Amino acid sequence: MSENSSVKQGVAAGTSIGAAIILITVGLLQVFQGIAAVAEDEVFVVGVEYTYKFDFTAWGWIHIGIGAVMAAVGFALFTGAGWARIATIVIAAISILANFLWLPYYPWWSVLIIALDIVVIWAVTTWKPERV
Secondary structure, X not given: OOHHXXXXXXXXXXXXXXXXXXXXXXXXXXXXXXXXXXXXXXXXXXXXXXXXXXXXHHHHHHXXXXXXXHHHHHHHHOOOOHHHHHXXXXXXXXXXXXXXXXXXXXXXHHHHHHHHHHHHHHHHHHOOHHHO
16 A cells, blocks of 8 residues: 555545544534524525425424434444445435525525535545555
8 A cells, every 4th residue: 555545544534533523513503403493484584486495394304304313323433334434425415415405595504514514425435444
Protein backbone atom coordinates (compact mmCIF):
# COMPACT_ATOMS: atom_id res chain seq x y z
CA MET A 1 0.00 0.00 0.00
CA SER A 2 1.43 3.39 -0.95
CA GLU A 3 1.99 6.16 1.54
CA ASN A 4 -0.52 8.36 -0.32
CA SER A 5 -3.19 5.65 0.00
CA SER A 6 -2.42 5.24 3.70
CA VAL A 7 -2.81 8.98 4.28
CA LYS A 8 -6.07 8.99 2.35
CA GLN A 9 -7.37 6.09 4.45
CA GLY A 10 -6.34 7.88 7.66
CA VAL A 11 -8.23 10.98 6.58
CA ALA A 12 -11.24 8.89 5.57
CA ALA A 13 -11.19 6.99 8.89
CA GLY A 14 -11.03 10.22 10.87
CA THR A 15 -13.71 11.74 8.69
CA SER A 16 -15.88 8.65 9.23
CA ILE A 17 -15.78 9.22 12.98
CA GLY A 18 -16.60 12.82 12.23
CA ALA A 19 -19.35 11.59 9.90
CA ALA A 20 -20.88 9.61 12.77
CA ILE A 21 -20.86 12.75 14.90
CA ILE A 22 -22.29 14.84 12.04
CA LEU A 23 -24.96 12.20 11.39
CA ILE A 24 -26.03 12.22 15.04
CA THR A 25 -26.06 16.02 15.15
CA VAL A 26 -28.00 16.39 11.89
CA GLY A 27 -30.42 13.71 13.06
CA LEU A 28 -31.09 15.54 16.31
CA LEU A 29 -31.46 18.86 14.51
CA GLN A 30 -33.95 17.30 12.10
CA VAL A 31 -35.92 15.95 15.06
CA PHE A 32 -36.03 19.45 16.59
CA GLN A 33 -36.97 20.95 13.22
CA GLY A 34 -39.75 18.39 12.89
CA ILE A 35 -41.02 19.13 16.39
CA ALA A 36 -41.11 22.84 15.53
CA ALA A 37 -43.11 22.11 12.36
CA VAL A 38 -45.56 19.81 14.18
CA ALA A 39 -46.02 22.04 17.22
CA GLU A 40 -46.31 25.40 15.56
CA ASP A 41 -47.13 25.74 11.86
CA GLU A 42 -46.45 29.49 11.98
CA VAL A 43 -42.73 29.00 12.71
CA PHE A 44 -41.94 28.58 9.01
CA VAL A 45 -42.75 31.09 6.31
CA VAL A 46 -44.14 29.67 3.10
CA GLY A 47 -42.69 31.26 -0.03
CA VAL A 48 -43.83 30.53 -3.53
CA GLU A 49 -46.10 27.62 -4.32
CA TYR A 50 -44.13 24.42 -4.76
CA THR A 51 -44.83 21.18 -6.59
CA TYR A 52 -43.97 18.97 -3.60
CA LYS A 53 -46.19 20.78 -1.12
CA PHE A 54 -47.12 18.96 2.09
CA ASP A 55 -48.76 20.21 5.23
CA PHE A 56 -46.23 21.38 7.84
CA THR A 57 -47.41 18.72 10.24
CA ALA A 58 -46.64 16.04 7.63
CA TRP A 59 -43.22 17.58 7.01
CA GLY A 60 -42.66 17.69 10.74
CA TRP A 61 -43.31 13.97 11.12
CA ILE A 62 -41.11 13.22 8.10
CA HIS A 63 -38.22 15.15 9.67
CA ILE A 64 -38.78 13.55 13.07
CA GLY A 65 -38.69 10.06 11.53
CA ILE A 66 -35.63 10.70 9.39
CA GLY A 67 -33.85 12.47 12.24
CA ALA A 68 -34.46 9.66 14.72
CA VAL A 69 -33.17 7.04 12.28
CA MET A 70 -30.15 9.23 11.42
CA ALA A 71 -29.19 9.59 15.08
CA ALA A 72 -29.55 5.85 15.72
CA VAL A 73 -27.49 4.96 12.64
CA GLY A 74 -24.90 7.56 13.65
CA PHE A 75 -24.40 5.81 16.98
CA ALA A 76 -24.15 2.45 15.19
CA LEU A 77 -21.55 3.90 12.80
CA PHE A 78 -19.10 4.26 15.69
CA THR A 79 -18.76 0.45 15.66
CA GLY A 80 -17.60 0.49 12.02
CA ALA A 81 -20.02 -2.34 11.19
CA GLY A 82 -20.68 -2.93 7.51
CA TRP A 83 -24.44 -2.72 7.94
CA ALA A 84 -24.08 0.63 9.73
CA ARG A 85 -22.03 2.01 6.85
CA ILE A 86 -24.66 0.89 4.33
CA ALA A 87 -27.48 2.24 6.51
CA THR A 88 -25.60 5.55 6.77
CA ILE A 89 -25.43 5.88 3.00
CA VAL A 90 -29.12 5.05 2.61
CA ILE A 91 -30.35 7.39 5.36
CA ALA A 92 -28.09 10.24 4.18
CA ALA A 93 -29.45 9.83 0.65
CA ILE A 94 -33.01 9.91 1.99
CA SER A 95 -32.11 13.02 3.98
CA ILE A 96 -30.76 14.67 0.82
CA LEU A 97 -34.03 13.94 -0.97
CA ALA A 98 -36.19 15.16 1.94
CA ASN A 99 -34.18 18.37 2.29
CA PHE A 100 -34.33 18.99 -1.44
CA LEU A 101 -38.11 18.82 -1.18
CA TRP A 102 -37.95 21.08 1.93
CA LEU A 103 -35.97 23.79 0.02
CA PRO A 104 -38.83 26.30 -0.42
CA TYR A 105 -39.53 26.39 3.31
CA TYR A 106 -35.99 26.72 4.67
CA PRO A 107 -33.56 27.06 1.72
CA TRP A 108 -30.26 27.84 3.45
CA TRP A 109 -30.78 25.21 6.10
CA SER A 110 -31.69 22.62 3.47
CA VAL A 111 -28.56 23.37 1.44
CA LEU A 112 -26.41 23.08 4.58
CA ILE A 113 -27.92 19.71 5.51
CA ILE A 114 -27.53 18.44 1.94
CA ALA A 115 -23.85 19.44 1.99
CA LEU A 116 -23.29 17.71 5.35
CA ASP A 117 -25.02 14.58 4.05
CA ILE A 118 -22.69 14.55 1.03
CA VAL A 119 -19.67 14.78 3.37
CA VAL A 120 -21.05 11.86 5.39
CA ILE A 121 -21.56 9.74 2.26
CA TRP A 122 -18.04 10.56 1.02
CA ALA A 123 -16.44 9.66 4.33
CA VAL A 124 -18.27 6.37 4.69
CA THR A 125 -17.72 5.27 1.10
CA THR A 126 -13.99 6.04 0.99
CA TRP A 127 -13.07 4.52 4.36
CA LYS A 128 -11.92 0.91 4.23
CA PRO A 129 -11.44 -0.20 7.86
CA GLU A 130 -9.46 -3.31 6.90
CA ARG A 131 -6.67 -1.13 5.42
CA VAL A 132 -5.96 0.94 8.53
